[in-house]
Amino acid sequence: MKTTKIGFIGGGNMAASLLNGLVASGHEPRQLWVSDINPETLASLSANLSINVTQSNHEAVNAVDVVVLAVKPQSLAQVAKEIAPFIQHRQLVVSIAAGITQASLSKWLGADAAIVRCMPNTPALVLTGATALYANDKVTSEQRDLAETILRAVGIALWVENESELDAVTAVSGSGPAYYFLLMEAMEQVAVELGLSEVTARLLIQQTALGAAKIALESPESPGELRKRVTSPGGTTQQAIETFERGGFSQLVSQALHAARDRSIEMSKQMESN
Template identity: 55%
Template sequence: MSQSPVIAFIGAGNMARAIIGGLLENGFAAADLWASEPDTERLQDLAERGLNVTSDNRAAVAAADIVVLAVKPQVMKAVVTDLASAVQSRQPLMVSIAAGISLDALDRWLGGEIALVRCMPNTPSLVQTGASGLFANSRVSAEQRQQATTVLEAVGIALWVQSEAELDAVTAISGSGPAYYFLMMEAMTAAGVKLGLSEETARGLTLQTALGAARMASNSEVNPTELRRRVTSPNGTTERAIKTFQAEGFDALVENALTACRDRSVELAGELCQD
């Protein structure tokens, strides 16, 4: 990034540190990064990597062009309300990675007329294979959108959605999605043991197969439906398994689970954004 903006992280938990690590690996200067965090051990670790560190959120905001809000949703109101005067004075781009906190609530708590981006990263961001959905309010410029994209692409892919409501669907697909795959891995490993494999062998085969399937789907020019067709020989072993999944209502089960996740995301937003 030419003329790199100064980025301040309010909160230095796992996700914030993953993004910081990704930015550093992508050539971002540590001197252009700030982290504000009450945990002295986390600050010491980041200071050793060359970051500017502080326990004073307002001091971090005063230095920043972009502020990444990386605190827990339950404390977000208190944190941003305390930051309102500093934000109004500096007018940085505010990027929230907290689930369930609406742009309208953030804008109210910060005093209004603030450029805000809300995004939903997921836990694979911790290993630079994350997937994030982003949405900006009308005060975010094209340059600021690109800056937000750069920040989130440091840990994976960053895709913009057309409405804030779509972030609840993002939560259902990618935000909570890693747990669905972990559940499938658990079930396949357990089934493999029941079929006579050792747990170590069943787990190893399951994890490598999941990795391989994801890599094939990511690198292929055709969609997963076609990939599945290509490995499903008529009247073969794979077809027997697929038909068993389908007979048990696999598609409907997935849809119902994701809908329930989306609905809970909406409910939580209502609870968290009350004045």
Template identity: 50%
Template sequence: MTSTPNSSPNIAFIGVGNMARAIIGGLLATGYPADHLWVTARNPDKLSDLAERGLHATADNDNAILNADIVVLAVKPQGMQALGEAHRDSVQQKRPLLISVAAGITAEALERWFGGDLAVVRCMPNTPSLVQTGAAGLYANSKVTPTQKEQTEAILAAVGIALWVEQEAQVDTVTAISGSGPAYYFLMMEAMAKAGEQLGLDADTALKLTLQTALGAAKMASQSNLSPAQLRAQVTSPKGTTEQAILSFQAQGYEAMVLKAMQACRDRAEGLSEELCQN
């Protein structure tokens, strides 16, 4: 069945890794009709639980593509070219919106590999999508219609927030902020919990206090009208305990270190695009 723009479009997920499963789970949780979702995988065992939930589960990518208005490409970046070349005819026959969640693969390369003249959205989601608190950056090529942009937003809204960028190069900056960002916070949590132990707390107490503090700070920042800098100032009394920690961070070049790390992440994302999209 092909849907009308105002109904639930048929969506095919090519690949059912963690990100695809997160999006599928989010869609189902919001009441999206299971019989409008197609999923594919080489190993049928990976699809049994999804079939039990009412999704169309198949090992036949062409079958899924030919039944879809939107195709979510959720395979590894290294396999995207081969996927496009193998299923180019089906994509050209159906001409669905292609949404890629593969890092480093440009919209131009996707169009070329899948036969050209296609609507393509690049999506850079992140792992908190697994718990419906994801942050995704989106880039649309010139062939994506306003309706298709709305449909893309609705799909990603099922697992968090989704924001558009105007230039494709900005997707690499999104990677440096939200795509890879969860790991930065995990590293900070790891360091804080370890420091808590070294300063006398037991491991369980140090970890629980660290995690709750991270959760609370993120919740305050997301719900407040104040900027992070203003919130920090509110809890940093002159000559107080917090100020001493902040001054220590800044004396070691904390802000410059963060910028340098994010630049390294962005540069690697740019390098991946050059490596993966040259053919």
């Protein structure tokens, strides 16, 4: 894997995070390529990581074994059609563009293209991402391992059986960080109302969120069991939890995630029709 040639079409934040993660995990920088229209982006990546940079998508595609499509969804059709003549049978194409289906990618790149579609989330920017992947039937087991290894450079990577599951992934982990930020934002506002300084409130809430996530990751118990363990009968935590429940907390979460899932499906259909 460390000598596999990987090229990124697009050098934005997610591509930069993946490149940083690959280099940090020991991947040979000379085997990494990135193409971008912005010379400043390329200069920064070259200076920081010592990787190969170019403004030519063709050059990047011709030099690598794995092509990672890291451009904005609205630009992907044009870019994919442009590089399609240069995609070889041996190459794997990994798309991190949200909402662009396998059907569209295959239409633009060719029916024989080996394609992995994935949905990373923004914590990948700090190497704690959660990514779901889906492969078409042209992808070999070795290529699946390659795609998984690339995404694991910025966090965890999990496979889904059906492409439709990526819409649920979008609702859960793709949009998920914003849900936690919303809760943290609301808690901070109330903490200040209760008399804490903004600095103190923010640090307490951030560390509490980190600690809770760490316990959940390291414990074999479900979140429900962990919640019960820290909720003493008749205590302050129980009072707060019961207040959440009376407000319809679980139902509201359900409505929110269903709305996000439905919007993901709707956006995919809109992009396919363009």
